[in-house]
Amino acid sequence: MxxxxxxxxxxxxxxxxxxxxxxCSSRKISKSQLIKEKDDVDHYLEVNFKGLSKxxxxxxxxxxxxxxxxxxxxxxxxxxxxxxxxxxxxxxxxxxxxxxxxxxxxxxxxxxxxxxxxxxxxxxxxxxxxxxxxxxxxxxxxxxxxxxxxxxxxxxxxxxxxxxxxxxxxxxxxxDSGKKEAEAHMHMGLLYEEDGQLLEAAEHYEAFHQLTQGRIWKDETGCFLNLLACESLLRTYRLLSDKMLENKEYKQAIKILIKASEIAKEGSDKKMEGEACYYLGLAHLAAEEYDIALTVLDTYCKISTDLEDDLSLGRAYEAIAKVLQSQGEMTEAIKYLEKVVKIARNNFQSLDFVKSSTMLGDIYNEKGHYKKASECFQQAFDATLELISMPLMDETKVHYGIAKAHQMMLTVNNYIESADLTSLNSLLSWKERRGDIEPDPVTEEFRGSTVEGVSQNSEHLEELNRFPGDQKNQT
Incomplete structure (x- = not known):
């Protein structure tokens, strides 16, 4: 406007x-007039202000x-x-x-x-x-x-x-066949939307959309009113669905987002249609309807690919990775997240790079691939330095520290299991300097086979640690 x-x-x-x-009057008085002599001033007043009307x-x-x-x-x-x-x-x-x-x-x-x-x-x-x-x-x-x-x-x-x-x-x-009425509904919708009254805003936007269907009306900027109606409705429906998802009203949220998706198709704007699919897919994910979520998000992938929109494609891959992670398909989730990391790096999207690297690190950490997890968390932490975001920096720092601790724990466990002189010397050297501990090349080959043993040993150690306390309680 x-x-x-x-x-x-x-x-x-x-x-x-x-x-x-x-x-603030634009009328200017010359300097010479302001410094007139007394006689001139008196004459001016007599001529100009004698007999003023009411x-x-x-x-x-x-x-x-x-x-x-x-x-x-x-x-x-x-x-x-x-x-x-x-x-x-x-x-x-x-x-x-x-x-x-x-x-x-x-x-x-x-x-x-x-x-x-x-x-x-x-x-x-x-x-x-x-x-x-x-x-x-x-x-x-x-x-x-x-x-x-x-x-x-x-x-x-x-x-x-x-x-x-x-x-x-x-x-x-x-x-005017209802054009002014349509514009008035748009303005009222905006008024209610800014005031946070989303249901009232949706009612006016729906009326706006209905009045502009099949019309080629444009606003003063040359934008089609029907397209504006679709965009306004999608925005309002998404805000409404966000509140519904917060309240765990998944069916209502999915219902309104399906309606938004249908309106987006009518608008003949592929980018808008893809956005609608994205939010609908996230709603199905929240409702744990994973197969439907994957189908909807795959549509978003195809639209983003056709539009050659890398950033949208990265969002689609990230959402699909979340679905796969929820299904326990970690290997497939890793493939998609690696694509997201690559897209974010190529497009200099530091925040997306941090998020995807952190997700990737979490999966590697869960699978016991602590070295890869450390690398992912480290690159996420390095990227936060560019963003200058202290909360995000602290969060990635904690993730990185946990992964490094797991990596060191596994290496120490391998040295202990080896029980030879070289391993003992490495452990003693590490205890003196308390820095990174280098994995033994021989034991490193068998790391994958010992991950499960480490977790079992950890559970056993927890039982032993609780034992003395239990004895005290019994006494």
Missing amino acids: TTQPPLPMIRPKLTALARQKLP EEVAAYRNSYKKNVCVDMLRDGYHKSFTELFALMEQWDAMREAARVRSLFWLQKPLEEQPDKLDHFYHYLTRAEDAERKESFEDVYNNLYALACYFNNSEDKWVRNHFYKRCFKIAQLIKI
């Missing part, structure tokens, strides 16, 4: 006079805000005055509430913002004129222009007020 360009304002007499005394006195005495209101009433725009007065009261109430809460609000008082007052006068009076003539399309256009003008972080509440006015007026427009 774009802000309207500045208008050549046609001001009534009182407002035009009042505008001249504003600090209007001129009021224009210089009253505030600019009051002059605007007086002009509205004098020119017969009573509805515009009532609406502006209500907005000004709400404006002051919001400032007072911010002051009571001891909040520092940078918004200036309305009387100190003459440009905004000018826009109120210009568009509200034109909208009132159009309404008297029952030219509802002109009413809509003027109110929408005000909504665009106030579309900023400070004045969103004013924008929302005019969005609601536009929505009511759009219901009365019958000559």
Whole structure:
């Protein structure tokens, strides 16, 4: 949505006079005029200010805000005055509430913002004129222009007020086949979405989508309204499904995401269709429907491949790896994660690289391949240095430390099982320096066969460690 360009304002007499005394007035007084001698000043005052009318006195005495209101009433725009007065009261109430809460609000008082007052006068009076003539399309256009003008972080509440006015007026427009009504639903959906009322937003977006089906309407930027409707619905449905998944309402989440997927296909946008498949696949994964999840995610893979979108393909591979990992298919999961790592490295996606490397390290660590796990965690940790994220750095550091400890534990166990002089000397040397311990080349070959033994020995050691405590408890 774009802000309207500045208008050549046609001001009534009182407002035009009042505008001249504003600090921000464009009227310039020459330096020579300011330093006139006393006689010249007296003559100037006598000529220019002798016999001022009541209007001129009021224009210089009253505030600019009051002059605007007086002009509205004098020119017969009573509805515009009532609406502006209500907005000004709400404006002051919001400032007072911010002051009571001891909040520092940078918004200036309305009387100190003459440009905004000018826009109120210009568009509200034109909208009132159009309404008297029952030219509802002109009413809509003027109110929408005000909504665009106030579309900023400070004045969103004013924008929302005019969005609601536009929505009511759009219901009365019958000559455009419903285009204005569709736009009004879009704006109302945005209003509710920003306010976190997703169900209400979805209702308006659904109406927006229904009105634009089969139409080639475009907005002021040239974008098709039907495509905007599809995108808005998908975004809202995804946010709703996220809340449902948090509450473990898997069936409802899957149902709404299937609906989103159907709408995405209608939009004829392959990237949007792929995104819908991605979130639907994750929902099936959360519901432990692994086979369906793989089917849906495979569709996402094909779409990403056709679009030659490496980043989307990496997301698809990562999601498939999670499904395979949940099914216990670790070997297949590793293959997909290695593809993700390669894609992330080639596209300089450091965060994706860290995530995929960590997942890969977890699988290797679980399988007992501690050396590979250490390598994965180390490259993840090195990548966090580029991101300068301390929490992520600490997390990968812990993963790396655990994998290194497992790797050292396995090597020490191999030396102990060897029970020869060379192994004993290596253990003694390691105890003195407490650094990395190099694996024995002979025992390293049999590492895979000893992983299970290590876990059994660990369980046995835990029983022995608990034994003395049990004895104390018994005594």
